[in-house]
Structures are given as C-alpha cells and as structure tokens.
Amino acid sequence: MSVFRTFEAEIAKAVAALAAEGVLPAGLDTKNIVVEPPRDPSYGDLATNAAMVLAKPAGKKPREIADALVAKLKKDARVTAADVAGPGFINLRLDSTVWQAELRSAIQQHARYGDTTIGAGAPVNVEYVSANPTGPMHVGHCRGAVLGDVMANMLAKVGFKVSREYYINDAGGQIEVLARSTHLRYREALGESITIPEGLYPGDYLKPVGEALAKRDGAKWRDAPEADWLPAMKAAAVDAMMALIRDDLAALGIRHDVFFSERMLHQSGAIPAAIADLEKKGLIYVGTLEPPKGQKPDDWEERPQTLFRATQFGDDVDRPLKKSDGSFTYFAADIAYHRDKYLRGFARMIDVLGADHAGYIKRVKAAVAALTDRQGELDVKTCNLVKLLRAGEPVKMSKRSGDFVTLRDVVDEVGKDVVRFIMLTQKPESALDFDFAKVTEQSKDNPVFYVQYAHARIRSVLRRAATEAPGVPTDAAALAQADLARLTHPAQAALMKIVAQWPRVAEGAALSHEPHRIAYFLYDVASAFHALWNQGTEAPEHRFLGGGDPEITKARLALIQGVAAVLASGLAVLGVEPVEEMRG
RNA sequence: GUCCCCGUAGCUCAGAUGGAUAGAGCACAGGAUUCCUAAUCCUGGGGCCGGCAGUUCGAAUCUGCCCGGGGACACCA
Numbered sequence: 001m002s003v004f005r006t007f008e009a010e011i012a013k014a015v016a017a018l019a020a021e022g023v024l025p026a027g028l029d030t031k032n033i034v035v036e037p038p039r040d041p042s043y044g045d046l047a048t049n050a051a052m053v054l055a056k057p058a059g060k061k062p063r064e065i066a067d068a069l070v071a072k073l074k075k076d077a078r079v080t081a082a083d084v085a086g087p088g089f090i091n092l093r094l095d096s097t098v099w100q101a102e103l104r105s106a107i108q109q110h111a112r113y114g115d116t117t118i119g120a121g122a123p124v125n126v127e128y129v130s131a132n133p134t135g136p137m138h139v140g141h142c143r144g145a146v147l148g149d150v151m152a153n154m155l156a157k158v159g160f161k162v163s164r165e166y167y168i169n170d171a172g173g174q175i176e177v178l179a180r181s182t183h184l185r186y187r188e189a190l191g192e193s194i195t196i197p198e199g200l201y202p203g204d205y206l207k208p209v210g211e212a213l214a215k216r217d218g219a220k221w222r223d224a225p226e227a228d229w230l231p232a233m234k235a236a237a238v239d240a241m242m243a244l245i246r247d248d249l250a251a252l253g254i255r256h257d258v259f260f261s262e263r264m265l266h267q268s269g270a271i272p273a274a275i276a277d278l279e280k281k282g283l284i285y286v287g288t289l290e291p292p293k294g295q296k297p298d299d300w301e302e303r304p305q306t307l308f309r310a311t312q313f314g315d316d317v318d319r320p321l322k323k324s325d326g327s328f329t330y331f332a333a334d335i336a337y338h339r340d341k342y343l344r345g346f347a348r349m350i351d352v353l354g355a356d357h358a359g360y361i362k363r364v365k366a367a368v369a370a371l372t373d374r375q376g377e378l379d380v381k382t383c384n385l386v387k388l389l390r391a392g393e394p395v396k397m398s399k400r401s402g403d404f405v406t407l408r409d410v411v412d413e414v415g416k417d418v419v420r421f422i423m424l425t426q427k428p429e430s431a432l433d434f435d436f437a438k439v440t441e442q443s444k445d446n447p448v449f450y451v452q453y454a455h456a457r458i459r460s461v462l463r464r465a466a467t468e469a470p471g472v473p474t475d476a477a478a479l480a481q482a483d484l485a486r487l488t489h490p491a492q493a494a495l496m497k498i499v500a501q502w503p504r505v506a507e508g509a510a511l512s513h514e515p516h517r518i519a520y521f522l523y524d525v526a527s528a529f530h531a532l533w534n535q536g537t538e539a540p541e542h543r544f545l546g547g548g549d550p551e552i553t554k555a556r557l558a559l560i561q562g563v564a565a566v567l568a569s570g571l572a573v574l575g576v577e578p579v580e581e582m583r584g
Numbered sequence: 585g586u587c588c589c590c591g592u593a594g595c596u597c598a599g600a601u602g603g604a605u606a607g608a609g610c611a612c613a614g615g616a617u618u619c620c621u622a623a624u625c626c627u628g629g630g631g632c633c634g635g636c637a638g639u640u641c642g643a644a645u646c647u648g649c650c651c652g653g654g655g656a657c658a659c660c661a
Contacts, residue, residue, distance in 0.1 A: 039604060049603065055641085062641080086604045087641065132661065172661055262661095292657055293585040300658070316587060316657090323659045330661050358588045359656040384589075384654085426597065429589055431654080433596075442623050445610065453623065460620050468619070508600055520598060523608085534625035537617060545619050583620065 001116070002503035003102055004035045004046065007092070011035065011050050014072035023068050024058050037501065044081065044091035045099075045497065051088040062088025096493070100484040102500040106562040107480040113569045114506040119160030125346035126152040129249065129256070130167040133241035134178045135203050137248040137407040140354070143383045143432065145407075146423040146575075147515060148352040149254045151381070153573045154510035154518070163346070164256045167337060170238045171262040172330065177201065178241070179233035183221065185210025186233070190219055209240040251411045252419065253575045265336050271328050274336035274371070275306075275321060283309040283370055289317060308335070313366035331360075335367045342368070342376050349376065350513060355384045355429075379513055383428035389435040414440050417576040421448040424519040424574060447523050448576070451567065454526035456582040457533060458564045461544050462557060468545045469553045479558040486555035489542060491532045496559060498528050502566045506573070515574070522570045529563050 011033060018024040030050075038047035051066035058065060066084040073082045073092065081093035106113045128148020131141045149164070156162045169175075181201040188194045189211040196202045213221070213236055221229035242259070249255065265271060278284050286304050307318040308331075321332040341349055351364065361380045368378040388395040388405060395405060411419055414436060422439050425447055426432045444450045462474045473479065487493060502521070509517040536543035544556045568578045 034600085036600075039606095043604080047604085052603075052641085089604065169661060174661065289658055297658075303658090305658075320658060325659085329659070355589070355655060357656085357661095361588075382589080430597085431590085444624070446623095447609085449623075450609095453620080457620055457624090464619060505600085512600075514600090516598090517600075520608090527608085530624055531626085533619085534616080536619065537625075540619090543619050581620070582623080 002507070003094070003098060003500050004504045005507075007046055007048070008033065008035045010073065010076060011048055011069065014069050015050070015054065017072060018068055024054065024060070024065070028054055028057055030054075036504075037497075038089075038091055041494065041497075043085060043089075044083075044093040046092040046094065048090050048092070049088075051084070051090060055088065066090050096485065099493070099496045099500055103484060103496050103558065103562045104480045106499050106502070106565040107476050107558060109569075110476060110565045111568045111572045113565050114503045115157055115159075116503060116507060117159040118507060118511075119155060119158050121159065121161050122348065123163065123346050124155050124160045124348040124350065125163050125165055125341050125344075126155070126350045126352070127165045127167055127341075128152075128350075128352035129245075129254070130169065131245060132169045132174055133238050133245060134174055134201060135241060136205055136244045139388060139405045139407050139410050140386060142252060142407045142410065142419060143386050143423045143428070144352045144354060145249065145252060145254055146420050147381065147383055147428055148350075149252075150420075150424060150515040150518070150574055151350060151352070151513055153575065154506065154515060157573055158507050158510040160348075160510075163258060164254075165258045165260055165341075166256040168238070168242065168259055168261045168263075169330075170234075171266050171333065175234055175238065176230065178206075178237045179230050180226075182206050182209050182213070182233045182237040183226075183229060186213045187222060189214035190222060205241075205244060206237070209237055212236070212240070248407050248411075251408060251416060253416050260337065260340075262333055262337070265333050265340070266328070270336040270340060271332050274339045275332065277339065278308060278335070278370060281370065283312065284321070285309065285318075287318070289320070308363075308367065308370070310363050310366040310370075313369040315362040315366040319363050319366075331363060331367075334364060335371065338364065338368050338376075338378070339371045342372050347372070347376050349378045351378065351380045353380060353382050355382045358382050381428060381513060384431045386423075386432050386434050389433055389437075391437040392435065395436075410434075417452075418448050420575050421451075421519060424516045427514070427516050442582075447519065449582075450530075451522045451526045451571070452576075452579050453582055454529045455564060455567045455571075455578045456580065458529070458560045458567075459580045461560060462564075465545060465553070465557060469550065472550050472553045472557065474557060474561075476561060479554065479561045482554040482558035483551055484555050484558060486547075486549075486552045487559055489532075489535065491528075491535055492556070492559055495528050495532055495563065498525055499559075499562045499566050502569065506570075518570050518573055522567060522574075525563060525566055525570075529560070 012030045015024060015028060015030055019026045019028065032053045033048060033050045035046050035048045038044055050069060051062045054065050055062040063084055066088045069090055070082045070084060073079050078095050078098050079092055080095050083091055085091055126148055129141060129145045131137055152162045152164045177200060184194050184196060184200065185206045221232065275284060285307055287307050288302055288304050291300050305320040306322045307320055310319045311317065319331055321329055323329055338349065364380060365378050368376045418439050422434060439446060439448065442449050465472055465474050487496065505517060505521045509515060536546065540546050544560060545553060547553045547556060571578045
C-alpha cells in the first residue's frame, strides 16, 4: 500500500473517532477525501482536502474540522508536523523513516514495486487493435495497439485479471474483396498474367497466399464459379493475414490472449440470440429512421428497419440491426460480441478504437447497458491520428497505390521501445506528431532517451562501484539494509519521496485508464535523478561514489537502486526495456 | 443540422476527477563539464487557461450559449 493510501485510511479513522466523540456527525462519506503530494513541497509531505470535503455535510467550517483532525493526526508517531493552511488544507510532514521504509520496499520489489491488489482479481476485458485482416498493419494502428496493451499491463499491475482480446472482423464485405484479390494472386501463381482491377487489394503480401493455394490445391479453383472458391479463398486469406498481423504485433511486443472471430459469431447463432434477449426486454421494434442530416447518401431510401432502442440508453437515434438484404449489421454482431464477453464473466470491458469510431461509442455503450441491465461497465477509449513526419516534413502516404507506411516499417526503423514510449507521450484524444528524426535523437528533447539514460547512468554507477568503492555491496538485498539516514542532502530526500509516489501514480493511471500518466511520471523521475547527478558534477563530495564513507556510499547506492526500481517497474508497464548502457 | 474530441507560455504539450502562487520541454538570454563525458544540470524572462455568463467557500477543471480547428453521422467495417 502506498504512503498516500495508508494515510487516507488514517484520516478515515480519525474522522470515525471524531464522529464517535460527537464532534462530527456519524456516517460521513469519506470517499472524496484524497491524500496527495502538496503543490509546493515546502508545505509538507502530504496534503489532504478532508476538512473541506467534510465541511458541507458536517455543517461546520473547514478550519474547525481541520483543527480537530490535526489534533488526532498529531498523535501518530509517524507524523512530525501537521497544520492547517489556506482554505482548510491539512499539510502533514512525515518522519523520514516512513520514506526510508518505502525506499527499501522499492529496492526489494524492483520491477514489481507498485503492484497492488486493488483490482481484487476482478476480470477485465481489454479489446484492442482489432484491425481488419486484409493486410499487414498500418502505422495508424499502432497507437491503439500500444494504448490497449499498456492499459492491460497497468490493470494487471494493480490486481485485475486481464484478458487481452482481438476481434477479427472476418465476416464483412471487405473479406470478400480480400478473397477475390487472393483468387487473382492464385491464378497468377498458376501462370496467368493478371491485372488488378480498381477496388481489389493490390498489395504484394497476397502473392505468397496465392502461391500456397496453388501448391496445395492445384488448378482446382481456377475456372470454378466464384461461389465455389470464395469460402476457401476467404479462409486461407484471413488465416494468412492474421499470421502477418500477429507477427507485426509481436514486433511491437504485443500478444493477445484471445482472438475472437466475427464469422464464428454469425455461424453460432449468437446474433439472433442477442437480439432475442433485447426483444424480451422490449428494446427491439420495426420502424423507419429519419434520413441523416447534412450529406444525404445517394442511395438513401426510406424503409422500415429492425431497430434497437438505443435512445433509451443515451444514444442519439435508435440503431438498425439488419441491412436491406436481411443480413445483420456490423453493430448487430458487435452487440452479440459484447454480450458474449459479459457472459464469459467480464463485467468490466474496455474497447480501444480509432478516433473515426467516436460516433460509434454511444451505441455500443447503450447496447452493453441494455444487455447487462446496466450491470456491465464499458469504457471506450478512442485514439487520434499519428502524423508521421521526417525532420518536420509530413510523410506522404497514399493508400490507393498501396505504398502506405506499415507498422513494421516504423518499428524496424526506430525500434519497438521508441514507438511504444512515444505513443504515450500525449493523451490519446489529441493528435500526435511522430517525427522520425526527433524520436531517435539522443537528447532530452526525446523523452524515451531521457528516461533510458537515467536508468543507464544508475546501472553504470552500480557497476563502477565494484572498483571505486570495493567493499560496498551493490546487490538489492544488501542495499535494502543500508542506513538511509545518511541521505542528508535535500535533493536526496526529495528523490526518495518521488520514488514513493510510484504506487500512487500506477494506481491512478490504471483506475482512470490513462497510460500516458506513467510516461510523464517516468520523465519526472528521470529529471529528478539527472538533477541530483549534477549535484555531483558541481561538488564531487556529493557524487554517489564520492561520499568517502562506505556507509554513505551504500545509502546513496540504495537511493539510486530505488530509482532504478521505479524506472524498471514503470518501463515494464509500458513494455519498454530498461537499458544497461547507452554508450556509442 | 446533430453528435464526439481539441483549444493552456512564441512552439509542442502536462495539469490526478473542484483546491493553495497554473507546470514541463523546445526556442531565447546567461552560467556549470568528464561517477555514462554539454546525451546532462542550474538561473532568468515569458499566461485574460478561446470568449461571455452561471453553479460555490473556491473553476483551466462542472453547466449553458457563442467563436475557432479536427472527426463522425441508415444499409460500410
């Protein structure tokens, strides 16, 4: 449990005690009380808004409550100072042993530091990527891929039981296009010369699929009617494309637990079952929709449709479940898919989608609310575009000619770690610039480098300690026993407190589904470390290996080992490797 | 026309679910080197948080109406 959580509990206890004494009314809600680092470190170590939150329900002045709480909190031996400030903030200063204990636990737990059980093993389903299996992954997919993956990592870290899921859109019209394109490549493999008409996929990646089919089936499908070969082409092509996609994902360090096929949903009867479910709740009817305002599609016709009452659950219009030819819409299948997740035990679901799907969110949420009688919880995260730049100039991409930038191109050029980290350097709702020149630059303009460099510096010092400070141990077990009271420099104490913030940050990021907070925090940690480092360049006696006294050196090594633990722990959540050295 | 995102320093962006004097990086001006080297650090200037109302002890954060930028709007996936 983080220091902050610990004191949240202490404050709740103090509130209960005051209630028992009749100073405060009984049964006050303490859930809005937060304990956080104060804006200005000179105020103290911890700040809480407790008195202000309780003022209204208790019918008392904030300062009055604050004074009462302070009196209670001062009795805690760990609290060395407690006072009231501003409109009613309570600022606490903690004994240094509290922070020392936290540092020891960081050293001992290393990459597992920050793991908590707050998720209590509750299942969470994170669906991400879900790119159409019609070709290799496009660079546009990688932001959502990283976002979803890191979200899954974070949730696992704080104790949820996470399932990473990929929804294979293998049932729609684009799969038929893929199958026809594959058939052409198949004929090409049999010796025909082909031209690829407009509307089919021109990419070379279908060539091996055609060749494999020619080898396996011979000329069997060459002159057969389309209806005969279509299923075989579909199956082979989808399998091959999914293999490509899995490879692409692996290059990004991503592995899903479940690949869920939309086609299976159609074949299993799950869609009518889901609709029947909604029908029982009186949420299905036949009606006609208003034509869309604005640009009206050319082929718009007014006709009665099978509709889901999405408006009862916050959507703008009711949504059709069947197309004009009687088959189910994509949304109908998606309803069945989310119902399936819920029936598999996932009351918590997260979908990561592209920003162009933003208009889709309300209806899926409506469907989940309807299907689960509002028991299921779906969070949909959308992520905006990634603008590729090369030294400031936009990279031209033309989908039509097939020369788009693939995810693999980018990963091969700059590396998995850079891609993953940079994708999280901005909150997902805003567009992100990805400049090849900048992200591989070795300067503090490049946050990946900056954080990696901090870790490398620490590792370097620890390696060097063997020769420069023989007799001082550098293994975690020994460092955890160091006399941390020897850390007397204010910057050292400050860094120790930053280390202790990691569990709180990890938890906050996980519960709010905001991975970018971790990237920003790691940058701050690195920054504090680099600053301390430079204390040593100006005053050699402040160097980690320059204290003179072996006990001092040991304490300093313990401190940076703790910093390394936070960096390793945080980078592990981001799926980025902490590096040992960066020379060269 | 409706809906969804975005608008914070010259530029690129954080801002923890309503808190204290709004923060970083880049750029600009000055200074400090070699425990991973100036690959880093320190100091400094720089803001009507798009605008106007409202909610309350308190708003960059919540509500409403505007302005500007992006995206989506039966049947595609």
